[in-house]
Amino acid sequence: ELRSEAEACGKIILLGEHSVVYGHPALAAGLSRGLILRARPLDGRGGAMELSIPAWDLDLRLTADSEHPVARACLEVLAYCDGPVTGWRIEGEAKIPARAGLGSSAALSVALARLALPEADARTVETVVAASMAGERVFHGDPSGIDSEVAARGGVIAFARGEGVEAVRLRSPLHLVVVPSGIPRQTGVLVAGVRARRDRFPQVIEPVLEALGALVVRGRAALEAGDTAALAELIAVAHELLGALGVSRPPLDALAAHAVGEGALGAKLTGAGGGGCLFALCDNPGAAASVISAMAEGFPELAASPRTRAFAVE
Numbered sequence: 001e002l003r004s005e006a007e008a009c010g011k012i013i014l015l016g017e018h019s020v021v022y023g024h025p026a027l028a029a030g031l032s033r034g035l036i037l038r039a040r041p042l043d044g045r046g047g048a049m050e051l052s053i054p055a056w057d058l059d060l061r062l063t064a065d066s067e068h069p070v071a072r073a074c075l076e077v078l079a080y081c082d083g084p085v086t087g088w089r090i091e092g093e094a095k096i097p098a099r100a101g102l103g104s105s106a107a108l109s110v111a112l113a114r115l116a117l118p119e120a121d122a123r124t125v126e127t128v129v130a131a132s133m134a135g136e137r138v139f140h141g142d143p144s145g146i147d148s149e150v151a152a153r154g155g156v157i158a159f160a161r162g163e164g165v166e167a168v169r170l171r172s173p174l175h176l177v178v179v180p181s182g183i184p185r186q187t188g189v190l191v192a193g194v195r196a197r198r199d200r201f202p203q204v205i206e207p208v209l210e211a212l213g214a215l216v217v218r219g220r221a222a223l224e225a226g227d228t229a230a231l232a233e234l235i236a237v238a239h240e241l242l243g244a245l246g247v248s249r250p251p252l253d254a255l256a257a258h259a260v261g262e263g264a265l266g267a268k269l270t271g272a273g274g275g276g277c278l279f280a281l282c283d284n285p286g287a288a289a290s291v292i293s294a295m296a297e298g299f300p301e302l303a304a305s306p307r308t309r310a311f312a313v314e
Ligand code: MEV
Pocket: 013, 016, 017, 018, 019, 020, 021, 101, 140, 142, 143, 144, 145, 146, 147, 187, 191, 271, 272
């Protein structure tokens, strides 16, 4: 049996992507109702499980011989949950784009776990996260788990590998503009690239990872104190340090510079980088709206979907 409906959050990593893989802390915000999954039995037809998420151009049959990573990840989650692997159709309504650094894979595995786990387990966030991680490992090799944690919990979280999660209380809401670069990328490839650079130049790259960790500690204090100016400065530093890790790209740097030139307080890439999204921190909803229109004017190709959007993080 699957439950008829379940949802999960998308995510924005505010600070600490990549360094989180090495045990440093990170801060992430959930984008609520990022993905809703609905399941119905394939009456009388039995057969393979079907998964369709039109917004992500996904229409798959989940069969044991499928090589599609989404099918393999979903089957891992279903196996972890002891859920059915045939006879159901699952349809997804997605508000976040796929493969853009907004946690689409974690949202999928968390929502799927909530459809398939027994009732009590589906309400236990630790079990949902563990089931989600079974899918995330198919996509990303050795994920830190921050994407699954925020997809399952929402809100703003502080996370460190092996140390767990804390909810973070913001002194004042954050006004973020999320800008998709439209450049596809793969988290696993980017994480492996950082590891290779660290292995080549440990004395150089370890201090960068340390600095990103220190920046998260200071950034959390700024969030809790409502010190937006300090947060904006740290966001700008984080973007530069991520560049030093090799995960920024010229279009991401150009988008960040444009957002700041048009009134954002600070901007950085978010998630694995290499493409995907960046976000700009703005003073208020009015400033966010004018950054959105300035981005569309400066980069008309952004008008294509997925679109630049404002989110208030509370
Ligand atoms: C991806 O959203 C975040 C990374 O830090 C990878 C991870 O934490 O597993 C790049």
